[in-house]
Amino acid sequence: MELSALRIFKAVAEEGSVTLAASRLNRVQSNVSARLTQLEESLGVPLFHRSGRKLQITVEGTRLLAYADRLLQLADEAQAAVQPDQRPSGQLRIGSMETTAAARLPQVLAAFNRKHPHVDLILDTAPTDQLLDGVLKHRLDVALVAGPVPHAELAQLPVFEEELVLITCHGHPPVASPQDLARRNLLVFRSGCTYRRRLEAWFAEGGVAPARVSEFGTFEAILGCVAAGMGVALMPREVLNQRKLARTIRQHELPPDIARVETLLVWRKDVLHHPARAAFAESLG
Numbered sequence: 001m002e003l004s005a006l007r008i009f010k011a012v013a014e015e016g017s018v019t020l021a022a023s024r025l026n027r028v029q030s031n032v033s034a035r036l037t038q039l040e041e042s043l044g045v046p047l048f049h050r051s052g053r054k055l056q057i058t059v060e061g062t063r064l065l066a067y068a069d070r071l072l073q074l075a076d077e078a079q080a081a082v083q084p085d086q087r088p089s090g091q092l093r094i095g096s097m098e099t100t101a102a103a104r105l106p107q108v109l110a111a112f113n114r115k116h117p118h119v120d121l122i123l124d125t126a127p128t129d130q131l132l133d134g135v136l137k138h139r140l141d142v143a144l145v146a147g148p149v150p151h152a153e154l155a156q157l158p159v160f161e162e163e164l165v166l167i168t169c170h171g172h173p174p175v176a177s178p179q180d181l182a183r184r185n186l187l188v189f190r191s192g193c194t195y196r197r198r199l200e201a202w203f204a205e206g207g208v209a210p211a212r213v214s215e216f217g218t219f220e221a222i223l224g225c226v227a228a229g230m231g232v233a234l235m236p237r238e239v240l241n242q243r244k245l246a247r248t249i250r251q252h253e254l255p256p257d258i259a260r261v262e263t264l265l266v267w268r269k270d271v272l273h274h275p276a277r278a279a280f281a282e283s284l285g
Contacts, residue, residue, distance in 0.1 A: 001039065001042070001043075003071070003072065003075050004035070005035050005036075005038065005039045006039075006068040006071060006072060007025070007072060008021065008025065008027075008032055008035045008036060008039075009036060009039055009047065009061075009064065009065075009068060010065065010068050010069070010072065011024050011025050011032075012032065012036055012048070012055065013047075013048075013057050013061060013065050016054070016055055016056075017053065017054075017055060018032050018033050018036070018053075018055070019053070036048075043060075043064070045058070045060040046058055046060070046061075047060060047061035047064060048061055066137065069137055069138035069139065070138060072138075073138045073271060076090065077271060077272070077273050077274065081273045086275055087116075087118060087275070088116045088118065088119050088275040088276040088278070088279040089116075089118035089119060089275070089276065090118075090119065090120065090276060091119075091120045091122060091276075092119050092120065092121055092122070092141050092142070092276040092277060092280060093122045093124070093139070093140045093141045093142075094121060094122065094123050094124070094140070094141065094142055094143070094144075094280065095123075095124050095125070095126060095131040095134050095135065095140040095142070095143030095144065095145075096123060096124075096125055096131070096143065096144040097125065097126075097127065097128060097131070097144060097145065097146065097193075097263075098125040098126075098189070098218060098219055099195075099219050099235065099236050099239050100144045100160070100236075100263055101123065101125050101144075102219065102239060102242075103236060103238045103239045103242055104144075104160055104238070104263075105123070105144075108283055108284060109121060109123070111283065112279070112280060112283045115279075115283070116276070116279055119276045119279070119280075124140065126192075127189055127190055127191070127192035127193035127194075127196075128145040128146045128192060128193060128194045129191075129192030129193075130192050131143040131144075131145050132145060132149065132151060132154070132266070135154060135266055135267060135268060136151065136153060136154070136268070138268070141267060141271075141274060141276070141277050142265055142266065142267045142277055142280060142281070143265070143266050143267075144159065144160075144263055144264070144265055145194075145263070145264055145266055146162075146194035146195065146261050146262070146263060146264075147261065147262040147263070147264045148262075149264055149266055151266075153268060153269060153270070154266045154267065154268060154269065155266065155267055155268070155269045156264045156265070156266050157264060157265040157266075157281055157284070158262050158263075158264055159263055159264065159265050159284040159285075160262070160263035161260065161261075161262055161263070162236040162237070162238060162260075162261050162262075162263055163236065163237045163238075163259050163260060164195060164198065164234050164235065164236055164237070164254060164258065164259045164260075164261060165234070165235060165236075165237050165240070165251045165252060165253060165254060165259065166199075166232060166233075166234060166251070166252040166253075166254055167223075167226050167232065167233050167234075167235050167240070167249045167250065167251055167252070168226065168232050168249065168250050168252065169226060169227060169228070169229040169248075169249060169250065170227070170247060170248055170249055170250050171229075171250075172229075172232075172250050174252065175232075175252040177206055178202055178203045178205070178206030178207075178208040179206060179208055181203070181208065181210075181232055182208050183210075183211045184210060184211060184231055184232050185210060185211050185212045185213070185214055185230060185231030185232070186199060186200070186203070186210040186212070186213045186214070186231060186232065186233070187214050187216060187222045187225050187226060187230065187231040187232065187233040188200075188213060188214070188215060188216070188222075188233065188234075189215065189216060189217075189219075189222075190215050190216075190217065191215070194261065195234045195235075195236075195261070196234070198234060198258050198261070199233070199234040199258075200213075201258075202254070202255075202258050212231075214230075214231060219235065219239060222235070223235070223243075223245065223249065226249055227245070227248035227249050234254075237251070265280075265281055265284060267281075
């Protein structure tokens with residue numbers, strides 16, 4: 001198998017479309033289709049189920065994708081290792097929790113771009129569980145996640161300490177325990193968010209069931225709904241400090257075991273040589 005064929009296969013698998021993969025790779029669609037067909041013929045198995053222009057990866061394709069990620073990562077690492085110029089360069093795929101990206105990364109990324117102009121930064125935001133999965137499966141080079149991280153395959157570097165606070169609408173009375181929030185709605189990020197798990201655990205420990213749990217994709221949407229009195233949420237204080245919210249929401253302190261959370265930079269231990277990753281880790285120190 002040629003690495004170029006694996007790159008095409010990976011792009012098609014991630015995009016779910018030959019057309020989108022061709023655009024991403026700057027190739028003509030017919031070339032992508034032909035290379036994909038050649039790869040399937042050489043392996044003797046179909047890698048996708050085809051229904052018109054829609055592609056659904058097969059079981060065999062899913063198995064190959066895991067190997068393709070590893071092979072392509074090793075090839076990129078090997079190429080970087082033998083270059084006489086060891087300046088950080090190439091693509092660096094960064095994953096981050098959305099709140100961390102908003103509150104902590106703007107200045108970090110701006111400074112990094114100025115210092116390392118040959119690195120192509122790609123930022124993807126998601127809940128912690130999805131970010132960990134992305135690093136483990138080689139879709140991300142590094143990720144900023146909420147600790148603790150129980151994965152022996154991952155190296156970990158503590159970079160930020162966050163204080164989480166409960167937020168309610170501005171007119172809400174003081175909150176000392178989950179009992180003060182009985183019959184309130186929880187406004188949370190998608191499944192896999194560590195902050196969400198902490199809030200739900202606090203309610204459960206207090207023996208209180210929320211009226212409803214509503215999921216949101218962005219913290220801005222959560223803030224807006226909290227301000228409108230639609231429910232309560234958990235948010236890093238740093239995010240709130242950077243926004244003028246004093247007249248729209250109220251912050252309530254939480255017990256230390258709920259409030260204190262460490263943000264970790266994680267990456268795969270078996271990817272040994274990655275100058276851009278090392279430079280990014282240094283920029284957070």
